[in-house]
Each structure stands twice: as C-alpha cells, then as structure tokens.
Amino acid sequence: MILVVNGVEHELDLDPRTTLLDALREHIGLTGAKKGCDHGQCGACTVLLDGRRVNSCLILAVTQQGTPITTIEGIDHPVQRGFLEHDGFQCGYCTPGQICSAVGMLDEVAQGWPSAVTDGGGDDLLSDAEVRERMSGNLCRCGAYANMVPAIKEAAAQ
C-alpha cells in the first residue's frame, strides 16, 4: 500500500490490521504522533488527514492510501512557537497531538464551524471558552491547559 505522509510517498507491505498510528510509528519511523490510549480517548495520536484532525489510532492505514497525511514532523506553524513561549507542555507526550489538533481546529474556525459552546449570536469563535471546548479531545495529564489556550489564540492572530 502507499501512504502519503508530509508530502512523501511510502510504499509499505502492512498487516491489514495495522492502524494508521502504528504504520506511522512502527513502519515509517515517524514517532511524533503518540500512542496514549490506542482507543481514541486521549488525542495524543492526532494527525491531519487532508487537513482535518483525526485520531490516527482509530483508523486502519489501508483505508487511507493516497490521502494526504500530515504529522507533527510535517508541521511548521505559529502554534509551536506559542507552546514554547507560553510553556504549553511539560512532559511533551500529548504535545504533538495538541499541536496537530490546534492547527486543524484553527482551520475549522476559519471555516466558521460552530462548537458545542457556540451560541450562534456572532460570537468570537476563538474565545477562551471556545478554544477550551474545541481542544477538549486532547488530554494533558501534566495540566498545561491554561498555558495552551493563550498559545493557540496568539498563533491564530498571526
């Protein structure tokens, strides 16, 4: 099968049970996407599929042949600098997923997608409450959430 990751084609001979996350980590050697739960519950494995954020542990690699896949190794975005400046991480294990998720989320906001806390009254889709709600699929056990919010908001303003 062929996977296109960060613009590079990888020809692979994989067990059909292989998840996209394991294909990236164990077969392509891109270990930036993390395995935190393998159940789609923590978000550490978040990557972008054709620009949309997904939990790569819940996707079989064989179903994504030809889809443009972006991992943290393929991202160069102001969110990363924001995380450094605001100390938006500690152990760093959820961080690639948080950053991929934030990049995908900012695109969703640019397209005007509402979240569960959007009331439809033309409010700021990047208020603190919006960012927190939209990022809630990505857990951080170090509790660096409060530092990620300004990091993401500043990146969005750039």
Next chain:
Amino acid sequence: MTATARRAVGQPLQRVEGPDKVTGAAKYAAEYQVDGDLAYAWVVQSPVARGRLADVQVDPLLDVIAVLWHGNALPLEDSDDPELAVLQSDRISYRGQAVALVVARSLEAARRGAQELSLTIEKEPHDAVLRTDDPDLYTPDVVNPSFPSETSAGDVSVEAPVAVDVTYTTPALHNNPMEPHATTALWSGDDLILYDSNQHPAGVAATVGALFGLEPDQVHVVTEHVGGGFGSKGTARPNAVLAAMAAKVTGHPVKLALPRRALFSMVGHRTPTIQRVRLGATADGVLQVIDHEAYSQSSRLFEFAEQTAVATRHMYAAPNRRTGHRLARLDMPTPRWMRAPGEAPGMVALECAMDELAVALDMDPIELRVRNEPTVDPDSGKPFTSRHYVECLRQGAARFGWEDRDLRPRQRREGDWWIGTGVAGATYPTMAQPSTARVRDLGTQEFEVAIAAADLGTGARTILTQIAADELGVPVERVRLRIGDSTLPPASVAGGSSGSASWGWAVTGACRALRETGKSEAVFDSSELIAEQEKEGKHAFGAHFAEVRVDAVTGEVRVSRLFGMYACGRILNPRTARSQFLGGMVMGMGMALHEEGVLDPAMGDWVNHDLAEYHIPAHADVESVEAEWLDEQDTSLNPMGSKGIGEIGIVGSPAAILNAIWHATGVRVRDLPARLDKILPYL
C-alpha cells in the same frame, strides 16, 4: 566555596528540550530504532483476582515467536519488590497481574496471540473491599517511607467546647501519565540495554540488573524523555523486566508498551482511603484536639503503607494530638506513589475538617488557621527552617479577593448557578537525596554537565542548565547538559519533589570544584553533605483558594477560579515552576471532581480502566488557574535555597474546591469525588 553571581537562576528560561517536544523529535522509550529483528510483546493479564494459573495452552497455528509464563519463564534472582518477580510463580494475587507474555514479529500478531491464549486458572475467593471493620486490619510498623505509624501527645479524649468528628473517603486514583509505561530491551552479549520510561534510570538499571544476575556496569538504561510519571515510574515496573526477559529468551530486541488498560493495575495507583478526623477547639477557635486516623490498603504481594496522616503532624498546634494508620491487605493491585502520596488525600480530610470546624465556630476559615499556627514543628518540637503559611493565607486571600466573604453558605446565586469560595492549606516536605554530577570543560568554551537525572516534564533539564551556567559563570548556551542515562554519574529518583534539590546540589558542587581546581573535569558527590544535614523542620507551605459555581438544576460543579499562593524557597525558573504549580492544582481539581477508580467487588477490579471512563480534567474543565509565590529565603536547605514544587499543588487544592462547594450550596461532600449525584439531592 564562594557565592557566585546569579544570572540564569530565577530567569524564565524556556525549556531547553522544548523545540524537540513541539516538533515531534523528542524520543520516548518505545520510539528508538534498534539494530536487529525487532519483536513486539503483549502482556496477558489475569482475569481473576485470586487463584493459580495451572496451565497455558498455545494454539500452534498462532503467529508468535514465544509465549512466556511461569511454566517456561526465565528464572530471576530474588528482588525486594515481589511485583518484579514476573512469571515466577503460579500464584495470582490480583486481577490484572501479568501472567503471560506473547512475543511476535508484529504488534498486531502479538496482540492477537494474547487474545487467543487459553489460560487454565483455579479461581479462589477474593476480598477487594477496604472497610474499617475488616478483622485483618493492622497497624504497620512504619508508614512510607519510614515514619512511625502512630504518634500522640496529650490526651485526645478530652472534651472541647466546639468539636467536629467527620469521616472523609477518597477513592483509588490512577496516575495515568500520558505515556504508558514502555520498554525496548536488547541484549548485546551479556549486557542489557533498556530504553525505558521511568523516573530513576540508575535505580532501574540496578534493580533489573540484579534480577538477571548482572553487574551494575552490564546494564544501560536510556531515559531521555519521559511522558510523565507522577510517581508511577519511580522504580522499575514489570514492563522492564518482561521486555528484558523476552529479549533474552527470543534473541530479538523486544518492544513492550503497556496498553493504557494495564496502567490501572500493573504500575501502581493511589490507595483508597477512609479517614476519620476529630478536631476540638475552644469557643474562640484555639485547637485543643487533633485526631486523624487513616485506613488504606495494600496487596497480598507487598506492604505499601501510605503516610496519609503524616502531614497532619506538622500543620497545626494543639496540646492533644494523635495520628494513626491502619492497613488492609486485599486481593488487589499494589498501590504505589502518586503525586504527593499521603499528603494529597490526608490534607483533604484535615483541611475539610478545619473548614467544618470554622463553620461550627462561626469563624473565618483563614482566621481559624492563623490562630493555630504553631511556633515550632508540632511533631518534632524543633523550629521550622522557614514556614510562611500564614503569609500564604493572608497574601493569597488579598490576591484572590477573600475580603467581605459571607461566612454563610448558599448566599450567592447568579442565574442557575450557586457560587461559593473555599480555602485550604498546603504543605510538602523538603528533601534532598545523594547524587553525583560530573562537569567537563570541553575546551570550546562549552561545558558538559552530566548526571543520571530524569526529566518527566518537570523542567529538570532546564533548571540544571541554569544552575550550572551560574556556577560556571557562563551563559546557559555554553552548558551541554546530559541526563536520562544510567551510565552517567548516579542520581536519585525524580520523586518526592526532591529532584532539583538533589541534582542541583551535585551539579553546584561539581561546577564549583571545576572552577576551584582549574582542572578540565570535576566530579561531586553530595552524599556526605546530605548525611550531615538536619532533616527536621524543612517543609514547603502554601494556600489554595477556589471559586466554584454549582448548577442548581443539574448539580454540576465548575471551578471558575483556582489560585495557589506558595512559599517554596527560591524559585529557580518562574516559567517552569508556574507550570508545575498549575499542573498540580489541575490534578487536584481532578481529585476533587472527576477521578475515581470505580470498584467492582465481584470481579475485584476497577471497572473504568480507560481514559473514557476514568475522567481526568480536560481543556474544558480548566478555566482560570493561577499561581504566585512569596520570595522565601532559606539558606539551610541546599546551595540553591530551593524547596520542591512538583507535588504541593495537589495538596489542599481538592479541599479548597470541596470547601467552596459547601460555601456555594451548603452541601458538604465527604466522599470524593464530588460528583453531581452527591450534590443534587440536597440542592
């Protein structure tokens, strides 16, 4: 030794490994490319809480390299940690215990093989429930690490004019670092290399090496980056031993990353507690009685006696005091350390009871605490080297906006929300442990500083760089810090909030020796200085403040504001220190509101062993959380004047939230976590 002008210490230097972490370049234990034909292991966990594993049948058609169980496992040398005697016995001591290991050429095949294994188990009746009327309860000789189980002064049976007698219960809590415990093991001849996620590379090397009968220089543990630990990676865990055994038996390098579910049983957790606190005071709020009795549990394998009531010994003055611990040995997994073991649950009971006493006295809860501030450590009778608890309460109150707070509950309502505020004290012991550091002048105006420390996300790599730069008198860019490798000079565990003090002390000594001797290399071992040091009276203090809103219709609790004011000696890096404080408070919020291992007594296990059902705080739960600190000077501690800060944030913060829930609603939740079903019936 001469004092060196401080330039880097105290500055908010960004994490030195930060760029690697935000680009995915930082390597964790399961992410190394190793030479050889890598095999994958999957652990098989016991489906019963007690019994014996009589046989394992392997389908010959399974696509596996090996199946290891006690019937064919490599014999290990004895260990003082029975949990590490993996696959050595047919005895099953808890549900979730590792009983077999499947090794295969792919992760998929290993996992499938584990699912297909047929286990013949002789099941026995089990007991999984902690209760205060268990006839087998006993008083351990000591509680962790070596405190007396019981202390007393005066007579706690005296009648005080105003008294509270309350019981608080806390559930099993699970560390759940984001990186599950993982090991990649390979043998090079008789030498063992482990890429392992842990808090103590040198300790893991020594422990695992001893199990395989190896000399210390035959084991190399690499722990460059660690995806959190919170105590659960403090010592070698079964994954390291299993991976090493599998690699030995199969001849392949073996990667074993535990599935999230296994973290709930195999690597430790915080024991559930039942705590009775009796406080008695004069009518004007002077404590006469402090009595704190704590019940906790351990496994059949191992006596782990958590020091739940020990913090109470140091907090408040009273003529009549008693603390005690009772332990039950159950057919359950062994509890271990979890962030502020003892202090975190113990201070829930004490600081909520203090709030209840303040209510009974009709007194401001800060004033009650100030009124009972001891002049010396009540436990030892010796002075504290520094204690600024009252200042934390007073200045924290000013910063938080405590003035004009109505003492009565259920006075503030905005829309559907009841709003209230609460306060609780915080404390954590200040410790240092022997460590050795080496510094080399690389001759390029750069210096290599080496110590086998581990950075779990604490900022250790960063603050050690700052300390070394100042002691060498060079900018931080000139310091090349090497940690996370057991072959470096030995360092103590990243635990007990002691990393900065222990490793910083060794680094300081090595750098000063290099300057004083003018040589190109210097090594410093802090053991003698630490052995000579007075240990008593060294504690960090703080005060936590919470504002909550409770939905009058649903009982949902939201923490609108969480604030910590700390007195923790010299703050070495305000950027990373603030993050540690906030992280502790957020975990404290989880303890107050979300986290709970829900026990199924029939199965003898927690049923919610994944991150969908074991709730930890998510982005949406964390609104305003802030930390500030006093400029506390204490030269008696260590060369940096620092106190540990990794754990104090979770001490008292849960109590502040629970006290705020009472203030908002009048509902006193004494059984953690404060789920809405415990509040709603009383709204």
